[in-house]
């Protein structure tokens with residue numbers, strides 16, 4: 001997938017104020033929202049997950065974080081290997097180091113973009129061990145774990161973003177001292193969005209579904 005980095009920098013990728021949840025974000029606090037009928041309706045959660053790139057500093061309770069990580073750790077995995085690690089970063093100092101390293105690579109004009117991007121209270125780096133007997137499958141499983149994580153976070157009212165490029169793998173590996181055996185699948189913030197972005201236009205099923213023949 002091609003990412004238009006300049007568009008991200010300019011727009012901050014906050015596309016509007018299409019609120020799917022109340023602006024408080026947290027399900028526990030939410031009084032009126034589109035998820036009211038059943039807070040944990042999986043279809044609503046899937047539909048309302050959005051990539052979020054600017055966050056409030058609202059802390060995430062430990063029990064929420066644990067629930068989110070348990071969801072990640074429940075994803076399908078080849079031979080039940082679970083060759084993944086979920087590297088949780090909450091220390092501001094470390095996040096600032098990542099931010100400054102990103103700005104150094106991309107230039108001062110990217111400062112606001114990375115300040116927003118690194119504004120969440122929690123970041124999780126999803127890693128897959130590539131020294132296994134089927135690293136491709138273990139990398140795939142890492143992506144599934146990341147999706148579980150993002151959906152669980154959404155169910156609890158938090159925004160995330162599957163970041164594979166904006167924050168470069170080398171930057172996280174260097175700052176976080178991640179061993180070479182591990183491939184970074186993504187880094188994702190977890191936090192209460194400043195606002196929920198509108199749903200970007202999606203292709204229709206007619207465009208993407210094939211029945212029986214290509």
Ligand SMILES: Cc1cc2nc3c(=O)[nH]c(=O)nc-3n(C[C@H](O)[C@H](O)[C@H](O)COP(=O)(O)O)c2cc1C
Pocket residue numbers: 001003049050051052053161162163164165166167199200
């Ligand atoms: C493999 C992959 C890589 C991505 N890399 C980035 C990234 O580097 N930076 C970013 O901000 N978003 C990244 N995204 C998020 C997409 O931009 C986002 O999913 C897409 O624009 C659709 O928006 P939605 O998630 O709100 O539906 C990535 C998503 C995927 C699946």
